[in-house]
Amino acid sequence: MPMQNFQKKDTQIMRLFQELKKKYPEKVKRDLDFSWSNWGFGREPLERSAARLAKNGIKYIELHGNRYGADVGYQTNPTKMILADHGLRVAGICGMFSPDCDLSSHRPHIRQRAIDYIKRQVEMAAELGGSYLLVVPGAVGRPVATDAFEFERSVEALQRVADVFVEHKIKAAIEPIRAAEVSLCHTVADAQAYISAVGREGIRHINGDVYHMWTGEAHLGAAILAAGDKLVNLHMADSNRCALGDGTMDVDMILRALYIVHYNLPGHFCTAEPLGPGGNPYPAMYGHPEPKLLDTLVERTVRTFRQREAAIKQ
Secondary structure: OOOOHHHHHHHHHHHHHHHHHHHOHHHHOOOOEEEEEHHHHOOOOHHHHHHHHHHOOOOEEEEEOOOOEOOEOOOHHHHHHHHHHOOOEEEEEEOOOOOOOOOOOOOHHHHHHHHHHHHHHHHHHHHHOOOEEEEOOOOOOOOOOOOOOHHHHHHHHHHHHHHHHHHHOOEEEEOOOOOOOOOOOOOHHHHHHHHHHHOOOOOOEEEEEHHHHHHHOOOHHHHHHHHHHHEEEEEEOOOOOOOOOOOOOOHHHHHHHHHHOOOOOOOOEEEEOOOOOOOOOHHHHHOOOOHHHHHHHHHHHHHHHHHHHHHHHO
């Protein structure tokens, strides 16, 4: 029986990974760096979240980009103390781009708000030792375009703040998001075209998300290969956007693709972000999730990730 198209691509990734293990076993020795994006924990105190992550052996955290103003969000010294007490380092900052903070908006004051927001998050990332800021070209939660010029406005707005990334040595990681949530930049190819259009030194990298890629790409593993060394962070959740192992996502194939592009080198992160099924996930940042459910979510995701990583290396 002939293989289906996705099976052909799965087989190619399997072959490339086996060749890598056989010819260069040292290149698969180091494990992938695993992180957790904490904005899905809602209003839970950072101390409690940090303790949960440390208990499950997690060494990195992607912090909610919540410095919405001078007196709002994570303050540098207290945050450093909390993370140090739990042995956590900051991987990066998860930028939050709602319709009120939209690089592509047709309203100039909203674009200015997005530019100012980026400046504050880049400064926070540098102060806390992070390496990237996730940037979304359009507004999350607004899947219908306002007009035909969103792409151009977004590019121009990000160009105006590009030097800030270089100044603080922070990578701008452009995130493609599924069409059900945003009006532009849905695939790795879209992100590459956007980066090319911006054309600035500080805007060179990609933040992938396996949930968005699973719904928007022709093949998730092939998209990872296409992103290559531009990929600096990859959000992880299963096909139902819940804990890894709770859906039908082929975690083994994802991990093989990551190793093929040498994603286990320092400075690259697999960051759990299981936000649950549904539409716009942003309301999660304002809620009070049940701590026991979060405990189970973290434990199950970490266990699945490390078990599957060990399995493919055998």
